[in-house]
Amino acid sequence: MKLLKGVMMLTLGFSISSTVLADVVHVAVASNFTAAMKDIAAQFEKDSEHTVILSFGSSGKFFAQIQNGAPFEVFLSADQAKPIALEKAGFIVPNSRFTYATGTLALWSTKADFVDKNYTNLKKGNFNKLALANPKLAPYGVAAEEVLTALNLKNSTQPKWVMGENISQTYQFVATDNADLGFVALSQIMDNGIVTKGSSWIIPSELYSPIRQDAVLLKTAQNNDGAKALLKYLHSDTAQHIIYDYGYKTE
Structure with missing residues (x-):
């Protein structure tokens, strides 16, 4: 036009x-x-x-x-x-x-110190809900599922999954505390190269296929x-x- x-x-x-x-x-x-x-x-x-x-x-x-x-x-x-x-x-x-x-995948929570590089709370199941994008609709959901599989945590965490239609909805689940933690795009929690809120683990790229x-x-x-x-x-x-x-x- x-x-x-x-x-x-x-x-x-x-x-x-x-x-x-x-x-x-x-x-x-x-x-x-x-x-x-x-x-x-x-x-x-x-x-x-x-x-x-x-x-x-x-x-x-x-x-x-x-x-x-x-x-x-x-x-x-x-x-x-x-x-x-x-x-x-x-x-x-x-x-x-x-x-x-x-893209880069991150595990994120609005709570300080809730997520660490050893993904302790995820591993121990110390959370009520885990947010991820629907793998059938969103590439970041595919990546999240790959990470959970690689960590041998897919089956144990699946009953607590809450899935977003896309990565924006997934982010909102965590941002509004409807999920204790979730797999989000690093870009959603970063400003000028710094994660500005809560706690996060930037997931090693070898745990999922390149996005x-x-x-x-x-x-x-x-x-x-x-x-x-x-x-x-x-x-x-x-x-x-x-x-x-x-x-x-x-x-």
Whole structure:
């Protein structure tokens, strides 16, 4: 969608007009990347003539909506599988897919000292509810289940699971104390490289498969220069710094 921005300048009594064509970019963003993408989009708008409209939610729901004609132009998924599937089905601009971030999983509680690096309370079952994202819907849920399996704690903890539709809902379960602890994205509890509330354990990456998050340019954006510029901007030093500050790794 094009917006016409007119600029009028008066120089030496002459009227000089110029126009700049700016795009509106509709972006579907995996919920774990909410805070980081808000910061990136705000900076991108300052640095360009384009406007970004962000929608946040589960990658699984966006995947279905895109296949049914939802008017998104960029998709930032929480995994690789869905962008690859869209690529194979012909929904994306060829060669536009890339990994914009690799997520980090953390075990977190709002209570100070409740979570430690030895995951003592998790191991001993000293909690009422354990929050995790639904593995059938969310990549961070898959990772959480892999961690519990690797620690031989899946069966013993499963009766106490409370599952979120996505990682945002999972975070809310813990943040509102409806769960004593939960598996969340590190980005949700980190600000400027520091975990600011409660207690946490940043889970070693060898305990779960890498959470590679891919971005794609959808075919609806073939003529949208703003969408192309936004994807390019994700590679910039500015965006990379923001991504890193929220606890992600980049390639």
